[in-house]
Amino acid sequence: MAKMWAGRFKKETDQGVNDFNSSISFDARMYRHDIMGSIAHATMLGKTGILSQADVDVIREGLTSIQEDIESGALSFDPQAEDIHMFIEAELTSRIGDAGKRLHTARSRNDQVALDIRLYLRDEIDEIKALTVKLIRTLCTMAEEHTETIMPGYTHLQRAQPITFAQHLMAYAGMFLRDLGRLTDTKKRMNFSPLGSGALAGTTYPIDRNMTASLLGFTGPVMNTLDGVSDRDFCIELGSAISMVMMHLSRFSEEVILWCSWEFKFLELDDAFATGSSIMPQKKNPDVAELVRGKTGRVYGDLVTLLSMMKSLPLAYNKDMQEDKEAIFDAVDTVKLCLSTFEPMLKTATVLKDNMRAAAAKGFINATDCADYLTKKGVPFRDAYKITGTLVGICVDKGLTLETLPLSEYKALSHVFEEDVYQAIDLTTCAFSRRCTGGPAKEKVEEQIRWAYSQLDQLD
Ligand code: ARG
Secondary structure: OOOOOHHHOOOOOOHHHHHHHOOHHHHHHHHHHHHHHHHHHHHHHHHOOOOOHHHHHHHHHHHHHHHHHHHHOOOOOOOOOOOHHHHHHHHHHHHHOHHHHHOOOOOOHHHHHHHHHHHHHHHHHHHHHHHHHHHHHHHHHHHHHOOOOEEEEEEOOEEEEEEEHHHHHHHHHHHHHHHHHHHHHHHHHHOEEOOOOOOOOOOOOOOOHHHHHHHOOOOEEOOOHHHHHHOOHHHHHHHHHHHHHHHHHHHHHHHHHHHHOOOOOOEEOOHHHOEOOOOOOOOOEOHHHHHHHHHHHHHHHHHHHHHHHHOOOOOOOOHHHHHHHHHHHHHHHHHHHHHHHHHHHHHOOEEOHHHHHHHHHOOOOOHHHHHHHHHHOOOOHHHHHHHHHHHHHHHHHHOOOOOOOOHHHHHHHOOOOOOOHHHHOOHHHHHHOOOOOOOOOHHHHHHHHHHHHHHHHOOO
């Protein structure tokens, strides 16, 4: 196919260069947004008298028929085309003739591509948000079922203090709620129209940038045409918000992997969400969680690609920026894939409550409560801390736990100890008497769940 810009050249493009330069293999996915943008542009050209209404009508019909044909499979993308913008324009011209050639009046591919990516990513953000909301709802539902499921809480991956599984799940809900906030903010800042920026310096035609912005649902036009065509901050911002979602999913995956090991055995994945080994018959592997963890690195890579791509680019458009698409599309595809696979994996897993409870019973995770017991009876905390440490040492030597250590041993270290110490160090008491806001007490976790639901209700 002859190039649109062939007039300026005496030779055809080298085939290798053509392939190297072409972006249609990855930007074809923006066809719907390209058509939407072109229809808005043509409508504005008609309203401002730059094009005749008759031309605008055929352009609209032509573009609509192209979209229908792409979607029905009647029209396939030409791999020789330079990009989706050139492909659609050439197809339009071949269908409607001269009117098709007028569509690009007062526009450049530079503002066209900047527009298309924004329109495309705006929709993607909505999809990522919907998947994130689904995951948060699953976390809340699971948490509702596990407000009394005692498990050890960890620091340094060492058993630390008793918590409930519900509280652990709601910590993740909080993380994903912040992700939703970041995605919402990204969309707000992204939602300005670059259309009308032209190649870089706008145009001498009497276009109406406010009109195209509002036809396409933008808050308004980007206020500087150079910025309009050369800004990819929104890709980087979205890449960063997605990286955070992935980081949260990856931490969660790491825990799922640990919990599925025989060393923990807190969780049993549904057979449909686990895999076996080709050689070891006993294996049941958490491949989904491992892949999510693995793919996190790949998404970080996409973010670094975008940051590095932009760091030395002079204003305004540079072809380097064509590289934005594969990176941000990969990030978007990957996070959607991970969210939509992780959520059902979690939802269908069996929580092995008894194993969690048994693990909580080991590791002296009620030692802080034992020290607090003394403090509440007037012993200064540092002394109480030391006495409890000594008691733990005695237990370790004797193979006992604080629950099974006889009262006489307690009393030998402090006369303050009475029979009620056993009640104070009971794991359920320990978890449930942490009643501060955000704590593991049943009513406090229920409060967290209500809060999470109310955050979801207020989403925009
Ligand atoms: N395919 C190009 C891209 O993705 C479209 C913009 C081309 N503009 C240009 N001046 N060559 O960036």
